[in-house]
Amino acid sequence: xxxxxxxxxxxxxxxxxxxxxxxxxxxxxxxxxxxxxxxxxxxxxxxxxxxxxxxxxxxxxxxxxxxxxxxxxxxxxxxxxxxxxxxxxxxxxxxxxxxxxxxxxxxxxxxxxxxxxxxxxxxxxxxxxxxxxxxxxxxxxxxxxx
Amino acid sequence: xxxxxxxxxxxxxxxxxxxxxxxxxxxxxxxxxxxxxxxxxxxxxxxxxxxxxxxxxxxxxxxxxxxxxxxxxxxxxxxxxxxxxxxxxxxxxxxxxxxxxxxxxxxxxxxxxxxxxxxxxxxxxxxxxxxxxxxxxxxxxxxxxx
DNA sequence: TATATTTCGGATATTTTTGTCTTTTATTCT
DNA sequence: AGAATAAAAGACAAAAATATCCGAAATATA
Numbered sequence: 421x422x423x424x425x426x427x428x429x430x431x432x433x434x435x436x437x438x439x440x441x442x443x444x445x446x447x448x449x450x451x452x453x454x455x456x457x458x459x460x461x462x463x464x465x466x467x468x469x470x471x472x473x474x475x476x477x478x479x480x481x482x483x484x485x486x487x488x489x490x491x492x493x494x495x496x497x498x499x500x501x502x503x504x505x506x507x508x509x510x511x512x513x514x515x516x517x518x519x520x521x522x523x524x525x526x527x528x529x530x531x532x533x534x535x536x537x538x539x540x541x542x543x544x545x546x547x548x549x550x551x552x553x554x555x556x557x558x559x560x561x562x563x564x565x566x
Numbered sequence: 567x568x569x570x571x572x573x574x575x576x577x578x579x580x581x582x583x584x585x586x587x588x589x590x591x592x593x594x595x596x597x598x599x600x601x602x603x604x605x606x607x608x609x610x611x612x613x614x615x616x617x618x619x620x621x622x623x624x625x626x627x628x629x630x631x632x633x634x635x636x637x638x639x640x641x642x643x644x645x646x647x648x649x650x651x652x653x654x655x656x657x658x659x660x661x662x663x664x665x666x667x668x669x670x671x672x673x674x675x676x677x678x679x680x681x682x683x684x685x686x687x688x689x690x691x692x693x694x695x696x697x698x699x700x701x702x703x704x705x706x707x708x709x710x711x712x
Numbered sequence: 713t714a715t716a717t718t719t720c721g722g723a724t725a726t727t728t729t730t731g732t733c734t735t736t737t738a739t740t741c742t
Numbered sequence: 743a744g745a746a747t748a749a750a751a752g753a754c755a756a757a758a759a760t761a762t763c764c765g766a767a768a769t770a771t772a
Contacts, residue, residue, distance in 0.1 A: 595718095
């Protein structure tokens with residue numbers, strides 16, 4: 421569904437958001453630790469997110485990544501778009517280049533319905549609201565080591 | 567969503583089914599041509615499908631691939647399982663190893679709903695019924711070259 | 713039986729994704 | 743200014759997915 425890079429990106433964004441209201445910068449090491457991802461690979465992903473302006477960063481001591489306090493809500497779709505692109509959300513389920521109502525692939529109609537539901541999810545859900553649920557202890561970003 | 571290999575497999579199965587009622591064996595070349603897929607790669611996929619007993623094959627002149635006439639319906643899920651496995655249909659949307667109602671990832675509930683809808687589609691739809699629609703001209707497996 | 717045909721099996725090649733390492737650049741603090 | 747810190751950038755490495763090639767095995771037909 422999503423690439424690994426995209427899963428890491430979503431988790432990193434949610435974690436960042438869950439900490440960013442403190443006007444705090446979070447270092448790469450902490451992010452990677454908290455979302456259980458390989459640090460250097462996560463660095464690359466954070467670079468992309470920064471270039472796409474989904475997060476901000478500052479270098480140097482006490483530097484790190486953060487989301488602007490007054491920033492408008494970031495929808496999940498924006499993160500997916502930045503990392504994976506939108507082809508999965510727009511493309512044909514069986515890979516046809518031109519699949520449409522008039523020239524449908526064999527699963528076009530059933531598949532479209534589900535894909536649209538996924539698109540809807542991604543467009544509705546915001547990083548911030550998911551971060552709130554995380555803060556409230558209603559979800560987790562990695563396994564417990566109990 | 568599905569790997570390329572899996573998309574080729576689904577299309578190959580539907581095409582085969584759409585021709586197999588004639589008690590006819592279809593060669594690799596024709597399959598690859600009709601579903602617009604690379605021939606050698608398709609050969610590998612057909613081998614897997616044969617080993618998984620989703621299709622039959624015979625070697626030699628007038629040999630090829632076919633689906634037994636009296637065979638029970640093959641559901642899409644069986645093809646997906648044979649090529650991609652079921653991890654996407656059972657795994658967590660954000661890649662957590664243990665994601666559940668009690669320890670959910672941030673998108674667990676919304677994602678599960680969509681994933682279950684996809685699972686339902688794959689369990690309901692059969693290769694044969696999709697092949698019927700193809701025969702009726704209600705769907706296509708590749709682009710027209712108009 | 714000989715030959716042509718077609719799948720099977722294994723080895724190999726290419727591309728993409730995932731992951732790592734090192735150097736540079738910006739920033740903070742002393 | 744100098745030292746320490748942390749992200750940026752680019753080169754590199756490993757793994758997985760995609761794709762190709764070739765000899766072997768099976769089968770039909772002459």
